Amino acid sequence: MSWLSGAARLRRFSLALLALSLPLSLGLTNAALALLTAALLAERRAAPGASRLALESPAVRALALYVLWGFVDSLFGLDPAASLRFVFQHGLHMLWALVLLLAALQKADDREIGAWMGLGFAAAVLVGLGQAARAFALSGLPAVFRSAHGFVHPLYYGQILALGLIAGYLGAGARGLGAGTRRALEGLLLLGFAVFYINQTRNAFLGLLAAAAVLLLASPRKAARLSFLAPLILAGAALWSMNRLQPGHSLASAFSTVEKAAPAASSLTADSDHTRLMLAAVGWTMFRDHPWLGVGPDQFHAAYPRYYARKLEGTAVWGDAHNFYLNTLATQGVPGLLALLGFFYMLGREPWLATLKRPSWKSRLALAATACFAVMSFFEVHRQQATTLFIFLWAWGMARAESQP
Numbered sequence: 001m002s003w004l005s006g007a008a009r010l011r012r013f014s015l016a017l018l019a020l021s022l023p024l025s026l027g028l029t030n031a032a033l034a035l036l037t038a039a040l041l042a043e044r045r046a047a048p049g050a051s052r053l054a055l056e057s058p059a060v061r062a063l064a065l066y067v068l069w070g071f072v073d074s075l076f077g078l079d080p081a082a083s084l085r086f087v088f089q090h091g092l093h094m095l096w097a098l099v100l101l102l103a104a105l106q107k108a109d110d111r112e113i114g115a116w117m118g119l120g121f122a123a124a125v126l127v128g129l130g131q132a133a134r135a136f137a138l139s140g141l142p143a144v145f146r147s148a149h150g151f152v153h154p155l156y157y158g159q160i161l162a163l164g165l166i167a168g169y170l171g172a173g174a175r176g177l178g179a180g181t182r183r184a185l186e187g188l189l190l191l192g193f194a195v196f197y198i199n200q201t202r203n204a205f206l207g208l209l210a211a212a213a214v215l216l217l218a219s220p221r222k223a224a225r226l227s228f229l230a231p232l233i234l235a236g237a238a239l240w241s242m243n244r245l246q247p248g249h250s251l252a253s254a255f256s257t258v259e260k261a262a263p264a265a266s267s268l269t270a271d272s273d274h275t276r277l278m279l280a281a282v283g284w285t286m287f288r289d290h291p292w293l294g295v296g297p298d299q300f301h302a303a304y305p306r307y308y309a310r311k312l313e314g315t316a317v318w319g320d321a322h323n324f325y326l327n328t329l330a331t332q333g334v335p336g337l338l339a340l341l342g343f344f345y346m347l348g349r350e351p352w353l354a355t356l357k358r359p360s361w362k363s364r365l366a367l368a369a370t371a372c373f374a375v376m377s378f379f380e381v382h383r384q385q386a387t388t389l390f391i392f393l394w395a396w397g398m399a400r401a402e403s404q405p
Contacts, residue, residue, distance in 0.1 A: 294330055
């Protein structure tokens, strides 16, 4: 066996491991990415165009600009050394993953990696159902809600499920699937939506709604538009029922506390909606004090005590604004936000045009995943949802690979 065929086998194995790991483990995902890097470096002589096509992607260039501004902005923040470490660890990590996926997925076998990712999501769903069943056995029905969390924080588990449901729904409509495979996928989708509802992550519900809405807008045929009404109605009904069943954690309760969100006006609180509004108020005040440079990448926690001296949910210092866009404004100023929005624009533009011209399940997946991730980013910061980020970049990378000659 030549070293080139060995590298090709390593790439195939690494992609399979990555597809299986993405819904389950960030550590295993990073190990698979490292193996995939080694495989692509070994194959570079055989396929030198793969890395070039990846680097030519407008989204990669937009992300590189965002990361570059992070490095520059770090020099003017509260702790330049800590900011530089953060950008190196998280910004370059994201850029590396995007370039790697774009290069590797150009040669991928869709059915093979789809099967491995399906197994990973199936394992995540079954673990969540098991956690819900255990909660029911121990404490009854009220304890079931929010009990499913897989192997991660419950919030990120909900986000992973949202992206998985989008991929599964669109994949089930792809051509060439056998009847048995389609039925198995549809069964997994039903179980996935059940555990998604049990998990009760509101920003994941909103992301799913955004994905359904953008697919409705981009579908050129009436039949295709109508096919997306089912998940839209299901997600809306689940969101409404969640609002009714849990008034203390409902979306309505968040808006009822808006007037109390001024940093100087709140006492100790254990209400998560109120906490998020307080953090948003702190982040906005930080931005107003440092509009162009912010306080420095990953320095929200360092500046936080200057703006709010009381505890929120028993915590004296919070590490971010729990909003990717607002956190970027507070830490990297207006240029940082513009660079971030440019990255999202480039991510959304390509699959949007592809869906309008030559719609496929891959282009729809990339478009829907972008909309879902952009909405979920209103409620979390990407450094805390690396698994969600990698699944999203995977979905986008598959569509990008399909568009290459």
